[in-house]
Amino acid sequence: MAVKQTAGRDQLGVVAPKFAQLNDDVLFGEVWSREDKLSLKMRSIVTVVTLVAKGMVDSSFEFHMASAKANGVTRDEMAEILTHEAFYAGWPNAWAAFRVLLKVYGEDADDGSGKTFAPMFGMGNPNDAYAQYFIGNSYLNPLTDAAEAGVGLANVTFEPGCRNNWHIHHASKGGGQILICTDGRGWYQEWGKEPQVLTPGTVVVIPAGVKHWHGAARDSWFSHIAFEAPGEGCSNEWLEPVDDASYPA
Numbered sequence: 575m576a577v578k579q580t581a582g583r584d585q586l587g588v589v590a591p592k593f594a595q596l597n598d599d600v601l602f603g604e605v606w607s608r609e610d611k612l613s614l615k616m617r618s619i620v621t622v623v624t625l626v627a628k629g630m631v632d633s634s635f636e637f638h639m640a641s642a643k644a645n646g647v648t649r650d651e652m653a654e655i656l657t658h659e660a661f662y663a664g665w666p667n668a669w670a671a672f673r674v675l676l677k678v679y680g681e682d683a684d685d686g687s688g689k690t691f692a693p694m695f696g697m698g699n700p701n702d703a704y705a706q707y708f709i710g711n712s713y714l715n716p717l718t719d720a721a722e723a724g725v726g727l728a729n730v731t732f733e734p735g736c737r738n739n740w741h742i743h744h745a746s747k748g749g750g751q752i753l754i755c756t757d758g759r760g761w762y763q764e765w766g767k768e769p770q771v772l773t774p775g776t777v778v779v780i781p782a783g784v785k786h787w788h789g790a791a792r793d794s795w796f797s798h799i800a801f802e803a804p805g806e807g808c809s810n811e812w813l814e815p816v817d818d819a820s821y822p823a
Contacts, residue, residue, distance in 0.1 A: 609771065614759060615793050618642035619655060622671075626656065627663040631670040639671075639678045644774050646734070646758050646794025648691055649679040693757040693797035695729035707812045710736025710789075717799065725804070731797040732760065737789025737821065740765070740813040749782035749805025753798045760796035762788040763816075772796065782808075787816050 582597030606617055618641050625635045642652065652675055660668030679692070691697070698715025701708065710733050717727040743751050753762065753772075760772040765785035772778070772788070780786055782805065790796035802808070 613791075613793055614645040614773070615642075615647055618645045618647055622647075622652075623655065623659055623663075626659055626667050626671045629664070629667050629670075631667070631674055635671070636674050636678065639674050643678055644757060644759075646691075646791070646796075648795070649675070652679065691731070691758070691795040693729060693731050693795075695756060695797070695799060697731055698729060701730070704738075707739045707741070708732075708736060708789075709739075709815055710734075712736050712738070726802050728800050729756070729797055730800050731757075731795065732790035734790050734794055735792050735821075736796075737761070737816050738787055739815045740785055740787050742785050742811045742813070743780065743782050743802075744807070744809045744811060745782040745805035746807030747805055748803060749808045750784075750803045751780040752801040752803060753778040753780070753788060754801070755796075755798045758796035759791045759794040760789055760798070761791060761821075762786065772798065785813065789816070792821075 582594030583591075586594045586597075606614070612620075618638065621638050622635075622642055625631070625638060639652075643649075647655075653672075656668050656671050656675065659671075693715075695717060696715040698713045701712040701714040704712070704714075712733070713731040715729040715731070717729060718725060743749055753776075755772045755776040755778075756774055758774075761769045762772055762778050763769040763786060764780075770778070771791075778788070782803075788798070
């Protein structure tokens with residue numbers, strides 16, 4: 575899935591259209607999207623380290639720090655990266671980078687629920703009620719009361735490598751599910767089709783009757799909002815696990 579970037583055209587499209595095109599289409603559209611060669615998480619780490627080494631902790635650095643967070647680099651990992659780099663790139667450079675880390679990741683201590691991963695809509699509690707249908711640990715944070723609001727919205731967070739079983743949302747009319755991806759990186763797959771990479775901003779519409787699964791990438795936490803589409807005769811059928819042989823590398 576290609577990384578989308580429009581900053582070049584938005585800011586320099588009139589003054590330097592070729593530079594803008596190379597920035598948006600080549601650097602981000604091609605190089606950053608080569609996940610078969612290097613994961614988004616690793617590309618973010620390489621970029622942050624390079625910018626710190628050059629002493630560039632401007633607004634572009636804040637963007638890349640936020641991208642690193644979205645691509646699954648936890649606050650603890652980033653702190654260790656900057657501590658290690660301080661001895662090679664210079665103490666003042668690391669100090670400046672830590673100020674950006676605090677702005678992007680926040681200063682709150684880890685609450686033990688997710689290794690400092692802080693999803694936009696909250697981690698919630700361990701998803702114990704559905705744990706039997708997941709490989710790995712997941713967390714559930716209800717956002718609305720379906721009985722009161724008429725619509726059930728919940729933020730679901732997956733630890734790295736966690737995924738739910740194959741399952742089907744049944745309905746005699748309407749129904750299905752919508753996923754709005756908010757944090758980290760994950761996977762979605764329908765039966766008989768290739769897996770789809772999920773990143774913040776991805777929206778997946780799952781019709782009733784479609785066998786599918788979704789979860790986190792191996793090297794990234796992942797969160798999405800799950801919305802059960804209104805329908806009649808709605809029910810969920812949980813099926814076989816997505817074993818390691820079937821799970822995308």
